[in-house]
Amino acid sequence: MIHQQADVIVIGGGPAGLAAAVSAKETGAKRVVIIERNTWLGGILPQCIHDGFGVEELGESLTGPEYAERYISRATQLNIETMTETMVLEFTKDLEIIAVNKKGIYLIQAGAIVLAMGCREKTRWHALIPGTRPSGIYTAGVAQGLINLYNIMPGNNVVILGSGDVGLIMARRLTFEGAKVQGVIEILPYASGLPRNVVQCLDDYGIPLFLNHTVVEIGGHERLSHVLVAQVDEHRNMIPGTEKKIPCDTLLLSLGLIPENELTAAVGIALDPTTQGPVVNQDYETSLRGVYSCGNSLQVYDTVDVLASHAQKAGHCAAAFSQGRSNTFKFEKNVCAGKGVTYVVPQKITTYGSIKLTLRAKKPGKKQQLHVKNGETLLFTKKLPYVNPANMIQVTFSLANTMHLSKKDIEVSLQ
Amino acid sequence: MTSRKKITCILCPIGCKIVVQSNGKTAKILEGNKCKKGIEYAYHEALDPKRMLTSSVKVIHGEWPLVSVKSSKPVPKKYLFDILNDIKQTSIKAPITIGQIIIKNAGKHDISIIATRNVKKVQTE
Numbered sequence A: 001m002i003h004q005q006a007d008v009i010v011i012g013g014g015p016a017g018l019a020a021a022v023s024a025k026e027t028g029a030k031r032v033v034i035i036e037r038n039t040w041l042g043g044i045l046p047q048c049i050h051d052g053f054g055v056e057e058l059g060e061s062l063t064g065p066e067y068a069e070r071y072i073s074r075a076t077q078l079n080i081e082t083m084t085e086t087m088v089l090e091f092t093k094d095l096e097i098i099a100v101n102k103k104g105i106y107l108i109q110a111g112a113i114v115l116a117m118g119c120r121e122k123t124r125w126h127a128l129i130p131g132t133r134p135s136g137i138y139t140a141g142v143a144q145g146l147i148n149l150y151n152i153m154p155g156n157n158v159v160i161l162g163s164g165d166v167g168l169i170m171a172r173r174l175t176f177e178g179a180k181v182q183g184v185i186e187i188l189p190y191a192s193g194l195p196r197n198v199v200q201c202l203d204d205y206g207i208p209l210f211l212n213h214t215v216v217e218i219g220g221h222e223r224l225s226h227v228l229v230a231q232v233d234e235h236r237n238m239i240p241g242t243e244k245k246i247p248c249d250t251l252l253l254s255l256g257l258i259p260e261n262e263l264t265a266a267v268g269i270a271l272d273p274t275t276q277g278p279v280v281n282q283d284y285e286t287s288l289r290g291v292y293s294c295g296n297s298l299q300v301y302d303t304v305d306v307l308a309s310h311a312q313k314a315g316h317c318a319a320a321f322s323q324g325r326s327n328t329f330k331f332e333k334n335v336c337a338g339k340g341v342t343y344v345v346p347q348k349i350t351t352y353g354s355i356k357l358t359l360r361a362k363k364p365g366k367k368q369q370l371h372v373k374n375g376e377t378l379l380f381t382k383k384l385p386y387v388n389p390a391n392m393i394q395v396t397f398s399l400a401n402t403m404h405l406s407k408k409d410i411e412v413s414l415q
Numbered sequence B: 001m002t003s004r005k006k007i008t009c010i011l012c013p014i015g016c017k018i019v020v021q022s023n024g025k026t027a028k029i030l031e032g033n034k035c036k037k038g039i040e041y042a043y044h045e046a047l048d049p050k051r052m053l054t055s056s057v058k059v060i061h062g063e064w065p066l067v068s069v070k071s072s073k074p075v076p077k078k079y080l081f082d083i084l085n086d087i088k089q090t091s092i093k094a095p096i097t098i099g100q101i102i103i104k105n106a107g108k109h110d111i112s113i114i115a116t117r118n119v120k121k122v123q124t125e
Helices: A015-027 A064-077 A140-148 A165-176 A195-205 A262-266 A304-322 B037-047 B077-089
Strands: A002-011 A032-035 A051-053 A081-083 A087-091 A096-101 A104-115 A119-121 A137-139 A157-161 A180-185 A213-219 A226-231 A244-247 A250-253 A257-259 A291-293 A333-337 A341-345 A353-361 A365-374 A377-387 A393-399 A410-414 B003-008 B017-022 B027-031 B054-060 B066-071 B091-093 B101-103 B113-115
Touching: A002 A015, A002 A304, A015 A032, A015 A064, A015 A104, A015 A304, A051 A064, A087 A262, A104 A304, A119 A140, A137 A140, A140 A165, A140 A250, A157 A165, A157 A213, A157 A226, A165 A180, A165 A195, A165 A250, A180 A213, A195 B003, A291 A304, A304 A353, A333 A341, A341 A410, A353 A365, A353 A410, A365 A393, A377 A393, A377 A410, B003 B037, B017 B037, B027 B037, B054 B077, B077 B113
Parallel strands: A002 A032, A002 A104, A032 A081, A104 A291, A137 A250, A157 A180, A157 A250, A333 A410, B054 B091
Antiparallel strands: A087 A096, A096 A104, A119 A257, A213 A226, A226 A244, A341 A353, A353 A393, A365 A377, A365 A410, B003 B017, B017 B027, B054 B066, B066 B113, B101 B113
């Protein structure tokens, strides 16, 4: 067993982990270590070769690899240590991390921990698509890695199920590489990805988007030969008689992402059943003091810019905790999703001051009023001209220390 | 030849469907935009739509078989596949540094193709 100590340990070296580590170091933490199970830093960014990263944060549009390079060189300049090809097996309530790599097993005592493990793609089994089990079925992110990193074409005649951003971007990428993309099938009445991607990845190349449709059967032996696509009603049930057979050799699944929190759950940290990330307070601190969460393992973000800014705060607060100067809890209030809202992060507020909330609307709508209420007391309100579940809503408000809070939860609603 | 096009504005999440009539040289906004910004966007889209082009180029003796690349500036939509064709024909020897020009005058247009990552050389026998 190799014994070590560090002020802040960041689990995961993707965009969130890098942003948190840089910020922890800039806050004054002496030894900051990133533990990454892959061979490289930057997580998914090196395979996201399209541009649009950094527009909000840096004011310029970078490609994924370029955005990652900025943070990696900043981390190198700051002497942040990185352990690649290293897997965290578990961490304890006393903030001890057990990790393993080719050199052996490590026991590292951390002053604070930042969880930045990212997320995984939903598979065929999450959507329970019946049929045979041929080859040719990939998640969109796996296909993206094959094409953009390894120079492997997953297939030639493609159907994409799910209109998440990765699926839309892959429709364009496959078209560029000479594949025929038959269409994108979406069960909801609206696209799950950003409007920009619908226009620039589908409309530009005449790729049809079938809303209120889903794949009801997968066919073929050895290799995928076709999918059966059908229309669904408002309860997402198939409408009999609307089935259409689409011959294809490849099916890409872009069904959404699940935060990765096996380590988090194992130590007993409370998870939010909706986000599937940890329950955190305004400092991104989890229910275990000294453990912070950020990035797509906290909640699935739309853009790396917003993700990085929140991860920076998590890294900053982790560094402060390791130096014994974290915020003390003035109170502990639950923040809950009210009418029209799917979820709110943070799920707890424990101090006064500037509070940043992120939330998602249940469905698209116009001229909505956002309310943040504690019982009957209105803490904050804002008019939103347009809401869309694909666009995360961010609001910041000030909670004055003269404010008397009742025993009730803080509720966020849209109407 | 005049044609009518429905353009989805992407400047904000509202996504107005703007109907534009164009003869290829001039354009007229018929309906659909909720703000002034949408007018400029719709003109560009109707008369001279451009996109940043990103793809990858084959690498010889590299730690990775590909290097990701981008166009030096937004590419007129009608040239995209000319340039992609050029990208497909190209291969480049490692090492490659981020920002390095991989192709000059891609597709015989005034556009360069630039590396967006570093690729180290691997030792070969």
